[in-house]
Amino acid sequence: MKCRVCKNDNMSQFLDLGFTPPADDFLSPDRLHEPEVYYPLNVLVCNDCGLIQLGHVVPPEILFQNEYPYESSTTETGRNHYYKLAKEIVLKYNLDSEDLAVDIGSNVGVLLAGFKKNGVNVLGIEPANNMCEIANNNGIETINEFFSDKLASQIVIGRGRAKIVTGTNVVAHIDNLHALAKGLEILLDEKGVFVFEAPYLVHLLENLEYDTIYHEHLSYLSVQPMMKLFEQFGMEIIDLEEQTIHGGTLRYHIARKNDYPASERIGEYLEREKSKDIYSIDYLKKFAADVAEHKNKLVWLLQSLKREGKRIAGVSAPAKGMTLLNYCKIGTETLEFLTEKSKLKIGKYAPGTHIPVLPDSELLNRMPDYALLLAWNFADEIMKNLSEYRARGGKFIIPIPVPKIVE
Numbered sequence: 001m002k003c004r005v006c007k008n009d010n011m012s013q014f015l016d017l018g019f020t021p022p023a024d025d026f027l028s029p030d031r032l033h034e035p036e037v038y039y040p041l042n043v044l045v046c047n048d049c050g051l052i053q054l055g056h057v058v059p060p061e062i063l064f065q066n067e068y069p070y071e072s073s074t075t076e077t078g079r080n081h082y083y084k085l086a087k088e089i090v091l092k093y094n095l096d097s098e099d100l101a102v103d104i105g106s107n108v109g110v111l112l113a114g115f116k117k118n119g120v121n122v123l124g125i126e127p128a129n130n131m132c133e134i135a136n137n138n139g140i141e142t143i144n145e146f147f148s149d150k151l152a153s154q155i156v157i158g159r160g161r162a163k164i165v166t167g168t169n170v171v172a173h174i175d176n177l178h179a180l181a182k183g184l185e186i187l188l189d190e191k192g193v194f195v196f197e198a199p200y201l202v203h204l205l206e207n208l209e210y211d212t213i214y215h216e217h218l219s220y221l222s223v224q225p226m227m228k229l230f231e232q233f234g235m236e237i238i239d240l241e242e243q244t245i246h247g248g249t250l251r252y253h254i255a256r257k258n259d260y261p262a263s264e265r266i267g268e269y270l271e272r273e274k275s276k277d278i279y280s281i282d283y284l285k286k287f288a289a290d291v292a293e294h295k296n297k298l299v300w301l302l303q304s305l306k307r308e309g310k311r312i313a314g315v316s317a318p319a320k321g322m323t324l325l326n327y328c329k330i331g332t333e334t335l336e337f338l339t340e341k342s343k344l345k346i347g348k349y350a351p352g353t354h355i356p357v358l359p360d361s362e363l364l365n366r367m368p369d370y371a372l373l374l375a376w377n378f379a380d381e382i383m384k385n386l387s388e389y390r391a392r393g394g395k396f397i398i399p400i401p402v403p404k405i406v407e
Helices: 058-062 074-093 110-117 128-135 149-159 177-187 201-206 223-231 265-276 281-305 320-328 362-366 376-385 387-391
Strands: 011-019 039-046 052-054 100-104 123-125 162-168 188-199 235-243 249-256 312-316 336-341 357-359 371-372 395-398 405-406
Touching: 011 281, 011 320, 011 405, 039 235, 052 058, 074 110, 074 162, 074 188, 100 149, 110 162, 123 149, 128 320, 162 177, 177 188, 188 201, 188 235, 201 265, 201 281, 223 235, 223 249, 223 265, 235 265, 281 312, 281 357, 312 362, 362 387, 371 376, 376 387, 376 395
Parallel strands: 100 123, 100 162, 162 188, 312 336, 312 371, 336 357, 371 395
Antiparallel strands: 011 039, 039 052, 188 249, 235 249, 395 405
16 A cells, blocks of 8 residues: 555554444444445554555445435534634635635535625535535535546636635545645636645544544544645645644645745644654554553443443444444443434434434433433533433533543
8 A cells, every 4th residue: 555645655554443334324224134344444654754544445435425424514513613714714815706615525515605605606516415415405506526636627617716725624535635636736726725624633642532533534634744745736834723623623724835925833733743753653553552441441431330230322423433332342232322413314323333323302201321422522512402411310421532421
């Protein structure tokens, strides 16, 4: 295997999470007795550029085009974040009604709705046909395709070049990062900017967020390898901003070289990564050992509660939760059910573990003693929404970074 940034094959594996099914492949009842396909979930570091990446690539057609269940509009926290992002980009780069903003992996169009509200022309690119349909029905023009240099050329012919291209939690999903950069070269207008967000590797490592590792996330991004990627295409990072969403996210601003002055923050982030030695195999193997220890602690806590006769359910069913459940071998013997707000998941079964997914209201109807909070990155909002459960004596368990019961 060759690194998707520098194309070298000087790679070392440091983490093996076993074999798991795709984290977003929730099963309808009629699929429960059919075979499930499991893929290896192992993580490597490129010893040349530092990119952390999966060792096995599941074809994107399997992951994203078959009833894809993730909606970016599900949480109020998420919606507010994307509206704020759109407004900040409009102000920072002086966008107006003549400008075009294109969002790669635009989902149901929440971010583009924010741009539209600020008077900017918008276009979405989304491979999942069900998400694309929702976006178009909501008045956000969206093309049902994967982004490519060919598609970029078609957009330029039909709509002109884009002043802004965005990608939130999508760059980490792309196998061919060189093709992404070539497409951006074509699509971006003069002094155009590519703004993308991705969970920051430093947060993942420091806060033991190993559940964010699943087959959709092919790369775990940080500043050093991203700088090396875009340098190969005459582009550079001009700014970086840290965000709290998704357990710690970094926002990258990319432009052609010398189009904009580069922020001093870039050097600060590079120094931060260097001082923590995050690309060394020794550091990464220590992380892997901590992951194994976390699994033991979480399983011990849940089994202790079951031995006491306590009933436990899971609250929310995000993709990251499926990594946690499958790696830790937590199934229906431990969790009676999972609850969800998303109608796309309710009535289905979790991949691998086959735990049934029920509406959030069932948490109050069935009143388990404990609720394992799988979407821990939205813990405050979820616990607030389910305050009645706590008022009746229910307790939440937050699994990451250290399993703890919220009294």
